Amino acid sequence: MAVWDWNYAFSILPALVQGLGLTLVATVLGSIIAMLLGLVFAVLQRGPRLIAIIVRGFVEFVRSTPLLVQIFFLYFGLPALGIVLPALVVGVIALGVHYACYTSEVYRAGIEAIPRGQWEAARALSLAPSRIWTGVVLPQAVPRVIPALGNYVISMFKEVPLLIGIGILDVVGRAEEAGDTYFRYVEPYTMAGLFFLLLSYPASLLMRRLERRVGAI
Amino acid sequence: MIVFDGVEKRFGDNVVLSDLGFTVAPGEHVTLIGPSGSGKTTILRLLMCLESVTDGTIQVAGKYLSHMERGGKLVPADEKHSREVRKRIGMVFQQFNLFPNMTVRGNLIEAPTRVLGLSKDEANARAKELLDLVGLGGKIDEHPSRLSGGQQQRVAIARALAMQPDVLLLDEVTSALDPELVAGVLALLRDIGESTDITILCVTHEMGFARDFSHRVMMFDGGKVIEDAPPEKLFSEPDNPRTQEFLKAVLAH
Amino acid sequence: MENLGAWLSILNQGLSNTLIATIGGIALTIVLSFVAGLALLSPYRWVRVISRIYVEGLRGTSEVVQLFWIFFALPVLVGFEFIPIWGGVAVLGLNHGAYGAEIVRGAVQSVPRAQYEGALALSLSPAQRMRRVILPQAVAEMIPPFNNLFIQLLKSTSILSFVFIHEITRQAKEVLVPNFNPWVIQIYLLLLVYYLIMSLAITAVMRMLERMAAVRLGRRMTRGAARALAGTH
Numbered sequence: 238m239a240v241w242d243w244n245y246a247f248s249i250l251p252a253l254v255q256g257l258g259l260t261l262v263a264t265v266l267g268s269i270i271a272m273l274l275g276l277v278f279a280v281l282q283r284g285p286r287l288i289a290i291i292v293r294g295f296v297e298f299v300r301s302t303p304l305l306v307q308i309f310f311l312y313f314g315l316p317a318l319g320i321v322l323p324a325l326v327v328g329v330i331a332l333g334v335h336y337a338c339y340t341s342e343v344y345r346a347g348i349e350a351i352p353r354g355q356w357e358a359a360r361a362l363s364l365a366p367s368r369i370w371t372g373v374v375l376p377q378a379v380p381r382v383i384p385a386l387g388n389y390v391i392s393m394f395k396e397v398p399l400l401i402g403i404g405i406l407d408v409v410g411r412a413e414e415a416g417d418t419y420f421r422y423v424e425p426y427t428m429a430g431l432f433f434l435l436l437s438y439p440a441s442l443l444m445r446r447l448e449r450r451v452g453a454i
Numbered sequence: 455m456i457v458f459d460g461v462e463k464r465f466g467d468n469v470v471l472s473d474l475g476f477t478v479a480p481g482e483h484v485t486l487i488g489p490s491g492s493g494k495t496t497i498l499r500l501l502m503c504l505e506s507v508t509d510g511t512i513q514v515a516g517k518y519l520s521h522m523e524r525g526g527k528l529v530p531a532d533e534k535h536s537r538e539v540r541k542r543i544g545m546v547f548q549q550f551n552l553f554p555n556m557t558v559r560g561n562l563i564e565a566p567t568r569v570l571g572l573s574k575d576e577a578n579a580r581a582k583e584l585l586d587l588v589g590l591g592g593k594i595d596e597h598p599s600r601l602s603g604g605q606q607q608r609v610a611i612a613r614a615l616a617m618q619p620d621v622l623l624l625d626e627v628t629s630a631l632d633p634e635l636v637a638g639v640l641a642l643l644r645d646i647g648e649s650t651d652i653t654i655l656c657v658t659h660e661m662g663f664a665r666d667f668s669h670r671v672m673m674f675d676g677g678k679v680i681e682d683a684p685p686e687k688l689f690s691e692p693d694n695p696r697t698q699e700f701l702k703a704v705l706a707h
Numbered sequence: 708m709e710n711l712g713a714w715l716s717i718l719n720q721g722l723s724n725t726l727i728a729t730i731g732g733i734a735l736t737i738v739l740s741f742v743a744g745l746a747l748l749s750p751y752r753w754v755r756v757i758s759r760i761y762v763e764g765l766r767g768t769s770e771v772v773q774l775f776w777i778f779f780a781l782p783v784l785v786g787f788e789f790i791p792i793w794g795g796v797a798v799l800g801l802n803h804g805a806y807g808a809e810i811v812r813g814a815v816q817s818v819p820r821a822q823y824e825g826a827l828a829l830s831l832s833p834a835q836r837m838r839r840v841i842l843p844q845a846v847a848e849m850i851p852p853f854n855n856l857f858i859q860l861l862k863s864t865s866i867l868s869f870v871f872i873h874e875i876t877r878q879a880k881e882v883l884v885p886n887f888n889p890w891v892i893q894i895y896l897l898l899l900v901y902y903l904i905m906s907l908a909i910t911a912v913m914r915m916l917e918r919m920a921a922v923r924l925g926r927r928m929t930r931g932a933a934r935a936l937a938g939t940h
Contacts, residue, residue, distance in 0.1 A: 358552075361545040362617065399771060409772055
């Protein structure tokens with residue numbers, strides 16, 4: 238039997254592309270949650286002491302434990318609380334919350350880099366705290382951290398396959414399916430790997446280029 | 455206009471100001487001089503609510519800045535109250551602190567529109583007027599990063615004046631400037647001093663300016679006012695030996 | 708909570724595999740990080756290229772894909788069988804070694820050029836330069852990022868549950884949950900705590916290494932030296 242069968246490879250291509258679409262959907266949705274929630278975590282950690290400590294504790298806990306276990310925890314645990322959600326929704330939430338704990342650190346670094354004088358001048362003008370954040374601090378902090386945020390989006394993209402553990406048929410799930418159906422594993426997994434490489438490598442080059450332009454943190 | 459009463463400011467074990475009391479009348483120009491760490495900048499920062507008093511009270515225009523009256527007693531002020539009273543005070547910083555993500559126009563209209571509730575047109579008109587006053591009318595749509603240090607500081611002064619403050623605080627506003635730009639900014643401040651009746655508190659090392667510009671000079675050392683006199687007296691015949699020492703060292707070059 | 712004893716013993720049955728995978732993975736990662744990292748700095752172009760292909764290839768593809776490829780595609784291609792746990796160690800080491808290579812490269816390049824020139828002036832051979840001057844300084848820089856990388860590796864051992872290796876995640880999911888169904892939330896929380904404790908242990912070890920490295924570089928005094936110098940000035 239030949240090591241690589243091109244006919245077979247082409248025949249499973251549509252299914253793999255379909256799976257890749259799902260991978261990308263999960264990445265985009267998860268990233269939106271991670272970007273927004275991460276910002277919330279970062280701002281909260283500069284707030285009242287008790288809240289800052291609780292948020293910090295949560296963030297450190299999530300960063301120190303496996304994403305796969307967190308996915309299982311939510312998917313199998315929520316129904317026990319009476320909350321039943323589709324697998325993709327749970328998966329996206331798990332990805333979003335997990336990566337929010339990483340993006341919050343990125344945002345924090347960006348915010349810390351804003352000179353104190355900016356805060357003081359804004360206070361001297363009697364600007365309301367919310368306006369200081371939205372008008373002065375964040376517009377300066379966020380653009381500088383976009384390359385680092387972009388790198389986390391790429392990392393998330395590569396961790397979406399963990400969702401096959403809860404039955405999501407992303408590109409790797411489809412590859413597994415093809416392999417189990419036709420008992421030929423080389424083509425599907427190699428192709429899945431190539432898909433990842435073709436998307437993530439250019440993306441990371443783009444982030445590196447952005448980093449140089451923005452003079453990143 | 456400004457009343458400090460029994461003010462103490464402590465950072466941990468370090469007492470920066472102790473039992474400080476003085477008043478400033480409306481329209482007065484007061485310069486604070488003294489060695490570093492003597493507490494002069496802290497006074498400005500307390501007025502600006504960038505720090506809070508450990509003990510004592512501060513009043514501005516008859517209202518308590520650091521405290522508020524609740525049920526006939528004085529309690530430490532909350533953020534909202536401080537912000538209200540503070541609206542009458544403007545500050546110009548050593549490092550200018552213009553907002554780089556806005557144009558000059560943006561910097562000037564930000565607080566008047568959002569805090570004072572001016573309409574966009576009114577704020578823009580005021581901004582144009584003030585920029586002409588400081589001699590930068592043509593730069594209204596520039597970004598701060600494209601301006602020289604002296605220009606940025608003048609914009610910062612315009613930004614503070616846009617709030618039409620009763621009190622203006624100047625914290626070593628020329629110390630970060632190249633020497634040839636200092637004169638321009640000082641001239642502008644002199645104009646403002648003459649043409650308005652804003653109460654001005656100024657911390658500076660520019661003794662010549664202090665002499666011309668102030669009605670009163672307060673010499674600080676170790677967190678206390680050791681001498682308080684009109685410039686003619688303080689600069690030529692200071693009473694306190696420490697003042698004499700300080701002036702000799704500073705005026706030597 | 709009477710079940711806790713049973714849960715602990717069942718999870719602990721998987722603990723040895725988790726630990727083997729973690730420690731083996733870390734060992735392989737360290738080796739590959741240095742080999743590939745130094746190769747990236749090689750004066751020979753082809754060495755740099757091969758290393759770059761390894762680094763970008765392993766970093767650019769998903770670890771799950773790599774796992775499945777090694778477990779299901781590789782045996783077909785090369786025809787050999789391997790004991791699953793060592794296959795797992797290989798995947799973990801290869802994947803994290805690629806990230807580690809960048810850490811090593813970055814740290815070596817961050818050693819001030821003056822050090823390199825000083826060693827040159829003393830006529831040290833390239834190997835001596837690297838071993839005696841550059842690497843000791845670079846290693847101190849590497850420890851915090853490697854701390855994060857090793858914790859990542861620990862967390863990745865949970866993926867081995869996909870290929871039927873009996874580590875702790877598999878024990879929790881396939882053994883505990885089916886048997887103790889109403890306690891799903893508690894079981895997964897306990898599992899998370901296992902990983903948390905191991906993460907903290909890794910960080911503790913790395914902090915100790917960081918202190919040792921700082922002492923060797925003279926940046927920090929050992930307690931004995933500090934005490935001895937205390938009275939002087």
